[in-house]
Amino acid sequence: MILDEGRPADRGFGGLRDFSRLLGRHKLLVALPILAGLIGAIEIFVATPKGYVATAVVALDVRKVTVVPGDLVVSRLPQENPALRTELDILGSRSMAERVILRRGAEALAPLQTARSGIAGWRRNLSAAFGHVTASVLAMAGAGPSPGEAVAARSPRQAHEDLIDSIIDGVHAGNDSRSYTIHISFTADDPSLAADAANTYAEEYLAHQTALKLEAMRGASDWLGKKVEEMRGTLENAEQAVETFKRQAGLFDIGGTSIEDHRLDVLNAELVRARASAAEARARLETATALAREADGVATFTEALRSPTVVALRDQQAALLRESQGLQDMGAVKSARLPAIQSQLRTLREQIGHEVDRVLKALANEVQVAERRVEDTERAIQTEIAASGRVNQATIHLNQLEREATANRTLFETFLNRYKAIIEQDDLAGPDAQLISRAQPPSAPATPKLLPLLALGLILGTAGGIGAAYLREHYDDRVWSADALEERAGLPVLGAVPSHRRWAANPRPADGPEPSLTDGQTPSLQRLQAVLRLYPGSRTAKVIAFTSALVGEGKTFLSIAVARASAAAGETVLVVEADVHHPSLAARLGLKPAFRWEELISGEKSIDDVLQRDSLSGAFVLAAGPSPAGATTPFATPAFTTVMAVLRQRFDRIIIDTPPVSASADAAILGAIADVTLLVVRWRRTTYNSVIETLRQMALCSAPVAGIVLNRIDARSSARYAPSRSRPSPRQPAPVEPLRQTRAPLRRV
Numbered sequence: 001m002i003l004d005e006g007r008p009a010d011r012g013f014g015g016l017r018d019f020s021r022l023l024g025r026h027k028l029l030v031a032l033p034i035l036a037g038l039i040g041a042i043e044i045f046v047a048t049p050k051g052y053v054a055t056a057v058v059a060l061d062v063r064k065v066t067v068v069p070g071d072l073v074v075s076r077l078p079q080e081n082p083a084l085r086t087e088l089d090i091l092g093s094r095s096m097a098e099r100v101i102l103r104r105g106a107e108a109l110a111p112l113q114t115a116r117s118g119i120a121g122w123r124r125n126l127s128a129a130f131g132h133v134t135a136s137v138l139a140m141a142g143a144g145p146s147p148g149e150a151v152a153a154r155s156p157r158q159a160h161e162d163l164i165d166s167i168i169d170g171v172h173a174g175n176d177s178r179s180y181t182i183h184i185s186f187t188a189d190d191p192s193l194a195a196d197a198a199n200t201y202a203e204e205y206l207a208h209q210t211a212l213k214l215e216a217m218r219g220a221s222d223w224l225g226k227k228v229e230e231m232r233g234t235l236e237n238a239e240q241a242v243e244t245f246k247r248q249a250g251l252f253d254i255g256g257t258s259i260e261d262h263r264l265d266v267l268n269a270e271l272v273r274a275r276a277s278a279a280e281a282r283a284r285l286e287t288a289t290a291l292a293r294e295a296d297g298v299a300t301f302t303e304a305l306r307s308p309t310v311v312a313l314r315d316q317q318a319a320l321l322r323e324s325q326g327l328q329d330m331g332a333v334k335s336a337r338l339p340a341i342q343s344q345l346r347t348l349r350e351q352i353g354h355e356v357d358r359v360l361k362a363l364a365n366e367v368q369v370a371e372r373r374v375e376d377t378e379r380a381i382q383t384e385i386a387a388s389g390r391v392n393q394a395t396i397h398l399n400q401l402e403r404e405a406t407a408n409r410t411l412f413e414t415f416l417n418r419y420k421a422i423i424e425q426d427d428l429a430g431p432d433a434q435l436i437s438r439a440q441p442p443s444a445p446a447t448p449k450l451l452p453l454l455a456l457g458l459i460l461g462t463a464g465g466i467g468a469a470y471l472r473e474h475y476d477d478r479v480w481s482a483d484a485l486e487e488r489a490g491l492p493v494l495g496a497v498p499s500h501r502r503w504a505a506n507p508r509p510a511d512g513p514e515p516s517l518t519d520g521q522t523p524s525l526q527r528l529q530a531v532l533r534l535y536p537g538s539r540t541a542k543v544i545a546f547t548s549a550l551v552g553e554g555k556t557f558l559s560i561a562v563a564r565a566s567a568a569a570g571e572t573v574l575v576v577e578a579d580v581h582h583p584s585l586a587a588r589l590g591l592k593p594a595f596r597w598e599e600l601i602s603g604e605k606s607i608d609d610v611l612q613r614d615s616l617s618g619a620f621v622l623a624a625g626p627s628p629a630g631a632t633t634p635f636a637t638p639a640f641t642t643v644m645a646v647l648r649q650r651f652d653r654i655i656i657d658t659p660p661v662s663a664s665a666d667a668a669i670l671g672a673i674a675d676v677t678l679l680v681v682r683w684r685r686t687t688y689n690s691v692i693e694t695l696r697q698m699a700l701c702s703a704p705v706a707g708i709v710l711n712r713i714d715a716r717s718s719a720r721y722a723p724s725r726s727r728p729s730p731r732q733p734a735p736v737e738p739l740r741q742t743r744a745p746l747r748r749v
Helices: 016-025 027-047 081-091 094-104 110-130 132-141 156-170 191-249 259-293 308-330 337-428 450-474 482-489 501-505 521-534 555-568 597-602 638-650 666-673 688-700
Strands: 052-060 171-174 181-188 433-437 493-498 543-548 573-577 620-622 653-657 676-682 707-713
Touching (some): 016 027, 081 191, 094 191, 156 181, 191 337, 191 433, 482 493, 482 707, 493 521, 573 638, 638 666
Parallel strands (some): 493 707, 573 620, 676 707
């Protein structure tokens, strides 16, 4: 079973059984740190002087008392956590420690300086005895003073700084985040001194708040007084500039409106009236003209009827018409009077017509007068607008001056009111807190405590011991044990080939064939050959592919060794170079590459043309050279499958030397074609993670590995890492799943 992390299910602390085994294997390594931790805790308890803690309680005021209206110069403390944290930082600052020294006196606090010097000397001795790490732990634990230590000679300035450091080390201000209460605790070797220092801190804190407010008020008052005087002069100058500009520009107003604007309003009203009169005159003229054209229009012609002449003529005309009508009614149609009446009527009509024309001309004159009045008014308005533009420019400048004067007046009044308010608040300055509980001398020491020190020593010792054992057991992830490799990989180790100095010194000869096998390697290779013949997964395998996780694992050497062993057994063996990127088979056998795979699968060369033979064993060799850069893999083509089918018919066993899985995908392709794929793992070099990742990649490509071969095992250490007695001998492999199940993809958990 393979986990996603590449580790077995009970790896490390994953299982209680492995954890107990880990403790059993490293009992001494775990026990020594625990014992050292307990002894160190006891020594710390014995060597640490007693420390007394006194606490004064200060409460921040949450009520607001307003006597004088207006904002305060220094605002009240906000009742928020950041504000409380700021007050705690102020209590723990160096400036507050200096104020405490000035209030209480350096002589009264000198024992704190002596005690701190004793702590430093005790820590130096402890550091020399137990090392810098132990001294640092004790320094963080805040070990108390050691009585009887002498204070080293220091300069006055250095002595003052040391006293400040001693006070800062002893004080602690805290808040429980649930109230507005601050607890000021002080630790010293004398109970009375601890209570006195805590009370002094509380009193100085309240005095500091009052002094801060007074200083801020006085500073603000002085600054505002100067500012008020400056702004008074500025305001006077601004108002004087406004009045001067008004006189120079002649800007006067009538009821809030300038003279020019008043004139323009009057002219606009006059223009409206003139235009109305002109329109009315034109309407009367047009109406009179239309009525004059009608035969009987004079009767409805109002302007004509208003004329006395027209009225008189119309009266005469009416009298004549009545007379003519009377004669006609009497039947005197041939009277001599009728022609005279007709003549008089024509004369009257002509006179009425002349009078109407005169009335129309008078109306036309009225229209002209009204239009001329409109034109004169419009010209007057344009003239006034031009004059008003100049006035407006001056008004704009005046408005700017007035705005400046208004702004200066507002600022002056604001600063003046603020200045008066601050002067009135000067007597109301007070702290924003109150001392609600004074510190009392404690009756019992607060530090040190034995049980917490023992618990700390036990925890640190246990953690250190288990950590050391775990690191020793698991820090090195390289393959050391065949049993562990089988457990983690879930595959059997089929063989273990020892290393030899000659192979280690010259793993890849520059020229000449691969050296013959040494005496130490021959039995191991014979056992491997026997396992391959007996192992169910490789018993009937004709094509065996050797691959590795990384470069330099020794797969090429094992491919040659297995091929030579098979050839020595009388089999017709072929060794195939399948690493097209970094081929090394030809150099190992002292041969030269005879072809490139592209030439063979394309038909440019035949198998007989490129076959070579190993001079030491007679095994056949397909020693290929490197493929061109950028070329696709030749092993995924149908032509290569055809070549492999031909080779299967001609040879009893085919050994394929594939590239490393991490360097090329060709290993997975060739593993799917081969009958059996063996993974070569180099002892003390290949890591378990790389082995598991290689098996995962091969399984995902449907080319699972059937077994593992450990290579280059150190002969001097082989006994320590040999298979256990419960493990079957390599000559009699343990029963495993059939090949069809072995080739199934590894199940991910």
